[in-house]
Amino acid sequence: MDVQKLPLPAVYKLARExxxxxxxxxxRIRTEPQLNQxxxxxxxxxxxxxxxxxxxxxxxxxxxxxxxxxxxxxxxxTYDVDLAExxxxxxxxxxxxxxxxxxxxxxxxxxxxxxxxxxxxxPIERNTKFHYKAALRSCEQLLKYxxxxxxxxxxxxxxxQVFRYVGMSLNRKLGKHSIVRSQYxxxxxVADNHVQWQGFVTLTHINYLLNNRLPVPLPDxxxxxxxRVQDVHPRWYAWKLLLQLIIQxxxxxxxxxxxxxxxxxxxxxxxxxDNTSDDCKVEVGKGLTLSLNSSFxxxxxxxxxxxxxxxxxxxxxxCHDKKANFSIxxxxxxxxxxxxxxxxxxxxxxxxxxxFDLKISWYAKVLSFSHFYQVWQNMLLLTETPSLLNQNxxxxxHSELLIALSSHLNHEDELLVCQQYExxxxxxxxxxxxxxxxxxNSYLIRTTLxxxxxxxxxxTKLCNILWEQIVKCWTDSDLRNSTTLNCTLTMxxxxxxxxxxxxxxxxxxxxxxxxxxxxxxxxxxxxxLSLGDEVPSNIQPAGDNVEESFTLKKGLMMQxxxxxxxxxxxxxxxxxxxxxxxxCYRLAKLQxxxxxxxxxxxxxxxxxxxxxxxxxxxxxxxxLEALEKRLHADGx
Amino acid sequence: xxxxxGEGKEIARCLVEAVGDVPVxxxxxxxxxxxxxxxxxxxxxELEEPFGSVDDSELKATSFCVNEEGSKKLTFRxxxxxxxxxxxxxxxxxxxxxxxxxxxxxxxxxxxSGEDIKEYKTGxxxxxx
Numbered sequence: 001m002d003v004q005k006l007p008l009p010a011v012y013k014l015a016r017e018x019x020x021x022x023x024x025x026x027x028r029i030r031t032e033p034q035l036n037q038x039x040x041x042x043x044x045x046x047x048x049x050x051x052x053x054x055x056x057x058x059x060x061x062x063x064x065x066x067x068x069x070x071x072x073x074x075x076x077x078t079y080d081v082d083l084a085e086x087x088x089x090x091x092x093x094x095x096x097x098x099x100x101x102x103x104x105x106x107x108x109x110x111x112x113x114x115x116x117x118x119x120x121x122x123p124i125e126r127n128t129k130f131h132y133k134a135a136l137r138s139c140e141q142l143l144k145y146x147x148x149x150x151x152x153x154x155x156x157x158x159x160x161q162v163f164r165y166v167g168m169s170l171n172r173k174l175g176k177h178s179i180v181r182s183q184y185x186x187x188x189x190v191a192d193n194h195v196q197w198q199g200f201v202t203l204t205h206i207n208y209l210l211n212n213r214l215p216v217p218l219p220d221x222x223x224x225x226x227x228r229v230q231d232v233h234p235r236w237y238a239w240k241l242l243l244q245l246i247i248q249x250x251x252x253x254x255x256x257x258x259x260x261x262x263x264x265x266x267x268x269x270x271x272x273x274d275n276t277s278d279d280c281k282v283e284v285g286k287g288l289t290l291s292l293n294s295s296f297x298x299x300x301x302x303x304x305x306x307x308x309x310x311x312x313x314x315x316x317x318x319c320h321d322k323k324a325n326f327s328i329x330x331x332x333x334x335x336x337x338x339x340x341x342x343x344x345x346x347x348x349x350x351x352x353x354x355x356f357d358l359k360i361s362w363y364a365k366v367l368s369f370s371h372f373y374q375v376w377q378n379m380l381l382l383t384e385t386p387s388l389l390n391q392n393x394x395x396x397x398h399s400e401l402l403i404a405l406s407s408h409l410n411h412e413d414e415l416l417v418c419q420q421y422e423x424x425x426x427x428x429x430x431x432x433x434x435x436x437x438x439x440x441n442s443y444l445i446r447t448t449l450x451x452x453x454x455x456x457x458x459x460t461k462l463c464n465i466l467w468e469q470i471v472k473c474w475t476d477s478d479l480r481n482s483t484t485l486n487c488t489l490t491m492x493x494x495x496x497x498x499x500x501x502x503x504x505x506x507x508x509x510x511x512x513x514x515x516x517x518x519x520x521x522x523x524x525x526x527x528x529l530s531l532g533d534e535v536p537s538n539i540q541p542a543g544d545n546v547e548e549s550f551t552l553k554k555g556l557m558m559q560x561x562x563x564x565x566x567x568x569x570x571x572x573x574x575x576x577x578x579x580x581x582x583x584c585y586r587l588a589k590l591q592x593x594x595x596x597x598x599x600x601x602x603x604x605x606x607x608x609x610x611x612x613x614x615x616x617x618x619x620x621x622x623x624l625e626a627l628e629k630r631l632h633a634d635g636x
Numbered sequence: 637x638x639x640x641x642g643e644g645k646e647i648a649r650c651l652v653e654a655v656g657d658v659p660v661x662x663x664x665x666x667x668x669x670x671x672x673x674x675x676x677x678x679x680x681x682e683l684e685e686p687f688g689s690v691d692d693s694e695l696k697a698t699s700f701c702v703n704e705e706g707s708k709k710l711t712f713r714x715x716x717x718x719x720x721x722x723x724x725x726x727x728x729x730x731x732x733x734x735x736x737x738x739x740x741x742x743x744x745x746x747x748x749s750g751e752d753i754k755e756y757k758t759g760x761x762x763x764x765x
Contacts (some may be wrong), residue, residue, distance in 0.1 A: 009687045017737050024732075029718070031726035032750055038729060039712045039748035046710065051702035061686035068683070079711045113681035120678045162679065197716040204677065210670035212707060250666055282679070291682050294675040306672055313669065317662045357715035364717055365672060369693070373664075381659050401665065408659045431667045443661050448648075448656030484663060495652040502652040555662030564651060598647055598655040631647050 008056050011048060014068070021072065028351040038353055040240045041055035042077045046070060060098045064110040067091045071117060076352050088118050095525070112159060115142055119166050129174060136170045139163055158285035161190065165201060172208050178555065180208070188223060196283045199227045199236060206243050213432055215478040216247055234269035238303060241265060245307075252484040252553050262307060266300070274302040275348040296359040299346045309334045311365060312373055317484075320556040320590055322381040332379065334370045338363050368394040373401060383592035385409045392471050397434050400424050410442060418442045425469065432477040436485065439470045440492060447495070451502040460506055463496065483552050485524045488517055491561050494569075501565070517569065524566030526550035529587075531558065531579045557596075560587050564600060578607045582616075594634075598627050701743050712753045 006014075022041035029035055049070040052058070057424055058066065067087050074084035087291045095111045119142075123135040143163050150156040170184040184205045188198060209216050216224075224244065229237045238246065245258045280292040298306065312330040321323045342363045362624075372393045378384035386402040393399050404420035417440045421442040425435045434606040443466040474480050493516050497508050527550070552558060567580035581604035588597040601624050608617035648654045730738060742748075 007690070011694055012687045013690050014737060014740070017734060021737070022734055025729040028727065028729065029720065031721045031723050032727045033724060034729050035715075035720050035753060036748050036750065040741060041729075041748065042712070043710065043748050044737075044744065045744055047702045047707070047744065050707065059686065061684070065683060065686050074710075077712055079713065080708070083708060083710075109681050109683060113683060124678070136765055148751065165679075188658045200677075207670060207674045211674065213667060239673060239675070246670045249669065254640055264745075269763065280677070281682075289682060290679040292675075292677040294677050297675060298673075309672075310669065313666060314662060316664050332710055353718070354713055357718050360715075360717040362672065369672075371670070376661075376664055380664075394670065398665065405659045405661075411657070414656075433665055433667050434716075437663050437665060437742070440663070444652065444656040444660070446656075448653045451650050451653050452648075488660065488663060495655065500650065504652050553662075554656070557660065557662050561651075561655065570689075593658045595648050595654040595657045599649065599651055602649060628647060 001590060002312070008058075008062075010053070011052055011056070015045050015048035015069065016051065018042070018048065019069075023352055024348045026351055026356050027347065027349075029353060035353075039077070042073060043609060044245055046073050046078075049073075060094065060107060061110065063094065064091060064114070068113065068117070073122075074123055075117075075125050076354055081122060085122050088114055088122070092118070092330065096545075107534040114164075115163070116166070119163075120169065123170065123173070127173075132170050132173045136174070139167045139170060143167065153294065155287055158288040160288065161187065161193075161197065162284055162288075169204075175212075178214065194283050194285055195286070196282070197232045199232045199240075200282045202227065203239055203243065206247075207239075209478075210243065210246055210250065212299075213250070213477045213479065215481060221247070226354075228263070229269070231608060234265075235271040235297065237265065237269070238262075238273060238298075242303070242306070242310075245310055248477055249310055251481045252317075254551075255311070255314050261309075266304075270300045273298075273303060275299055276347065289588075295355045296347070296362055301346050302341070302362075305334055305337050305341070306365065309370060309373075312377075313369075316377055316380060317553045317558075319554065320381065325377075325381055327373070327377050328381070331370050331374050335367065335374075335557055338367045338370065342367070364394070372398050372402075379405070379409070396429075397424065397430055401437065402435060402437065404441070414445050416616070418445050421445075432473040433479060435504075436470060436473040436479055439466055439473065440488065442466055443470065443496075444492060447492075447502060447506070450496070450504050450506065456504060463506060467493075476630060483523075483550065484555065484558065486519075487550075487552055487562065488558065490523065491521045491558075494565060498556055498569075500568075520562075520565060521570055522550050523552065524562055524570055527552045527559070527562055529563050529580065529583050531576070531583065556587060556591055557593075560584050560596065560600065563587075564603065569601070574607070574611050578604075578611045578613065579609045594627060594631055596632065598624065601627065701740070710752065712748060714753045714755050716755070 018041045021036050022045070025041075026038060029038055049066050052066050053063070053070075054150055071084045071087050074080050074087075092111070092114050095107055095114060098107050119135050119139050123131045136221070143160065146156050146160050146163060150160060164183065164187055168180055171179045171183065184201070187201055188205075193201075202220065206216060206220060206224050209220070222284050224240060227237065227240045232240075240256065241262055245255060248255050248258060280294065282292055282296075283289045292615075308330050312327040312334065315326045315330070322328065342360060345356065345359050345363065345449065347359050372395070375393070377385045379386055386406045393402070400420075401424060404417065404424060407420055408417045421438040424430055424438040425442075430438075443463060446459045446463045446466065450456050450463060470489065474485065479485050497505050497513065497516070499505050552562070563580055567577055567584070571580065572576045581600070585597070585604045586598045588600045601620060605620040605624060607615060608620055648657065730741070733741075
């Protein structure tokens, strides 16, 4: 067969046909021979493109297009990154020569696309520090070159912005948080930024901050807030709302208002969130629009599912009544709909098998999170010791934490439990949040040992070391914005430094003491229990004009601790104190922690005796005696 | 509580001893939730179509051979999460290809086999996506 009989456009069309056909059938692949067929199609597409490059005289535009198609296939479907890179480098060379010959502007876009592939796609596929650093150096050189060009031609300003963004993305990959922060500030302070570009830069930046659990500064929040639905595609607006919701969840705040915004937004725009809508463009400036490629996009259905998962997380500690807690219902729903999605994923009709695979991995992550939170929910609401059996939790740190928690709940040897917690904190890839949870638990166990005079000196020393680590985790991350954590740390500090909460208070400066007491007072005043007769399933704070920044979620254990401490430290009136201790006791009965119940009961007994409530005191002491017997029987 | 093994146990009376007995269960880990919202966009340039249109009659050629000796063997990515069954059956995915495309596959003898499709490798930086 004489190949030259086929004209160039026909051969190129053949390559396209192979690729498009492969991407159209990727959804239907079930068996190994079908997978082979898929890759045979891809392989044909690659070969035909390679053939075009060898056998036909091509214009620079045609050469570039064929090379880009080829590189895209190599990067997406194969591991042959080196080959892709060598194609790009030689194209860059040709483009450069062409540029010298004249017709600069027509080739500029090709050149820039070539650079974007070399600086964004190729290093991501390699994903090593070495390659990110090398790309960063090339990016800086390119920027220098562009800045020189700008001096003669203003139109390069937009490209400078784009490659500043690229450089920032590379620094993100390298974990250079402080450089990223200042580069983001520079990027977003450009006065005439296009509203879409500004939106894009802000959204990706906030997502990056949250992924790394870094605090989101106020100006960044304001920029996020300023993204308007009329300026960006609805999918981006949904992205904005999601990020704002996640900020609130990370900070343990009330999410009701944000959910209402979602509801209103969906009513208007849910049809724009399907797989066909063409939203992946961003206008950088008047003359420059970029396309944005993502391996997967969330559809309306995916987003609803994700929202349900996020709500479950937020509601977990909001309500201690297992009949009224939404998370139980929601998590089960997320699990069942995610399982369905795993069978029939929501993906575009034309899609590479590897993008398809990434979408499936997204569903798998959602499923793994749901299982994890179900375990947590059972621990919280049903006092069930976490069991990893039959649990599909893929994150190693999550499983390790659950193992430590279950040893703790099973009252295994204290030092062993501490060791389990502390092992978690020494791995370099454990996040600050995971570390902090482990450290707080370990600290409390060691303070218990100090209070019981077990290896007191040694344990005090260890406690101090742990506390330093706690403070570091807390200040280094966005955790410092969580009221739950802030209040918990204050309570933990007070419990370990003041009598009668510990028998052996640890030494501290008076100024520290008064500072911590003041903070606790504010949390107590903003969240103390109302003293009605009933113990409602939702604990209502008593104060009317409560400072919002001190409002806490209604975690049962947290409420008991806060009101116990506050009642003992800040209340004067015996009758009030008696009411608080009665309420704390009733709350403590709701969770199956007998020793906590016992200690709270002792306090109430003391109060009743002092207030000369003889009848109540008699009842209390009978209850506590029974509890003592039970505890002895359990061998505690 | 017991200071040495075997001694009768004493129940905690201090708050801290009661609290240390159980984990702080209300601090729920939330890491990773934001990753689920991240589309991990990479920017690219929209380019013009540099190839002319094709007259369908030109595609009537019976087959097309690009078989180059010594062209590099490629390693394809095996999907990580997708279940692919080893069985032989399954619909023919070439259905719908043009005659030219169909015949060229045969003419080129380039069937990809299972051993060319390998598991994911990852670099030293944890992958966000």
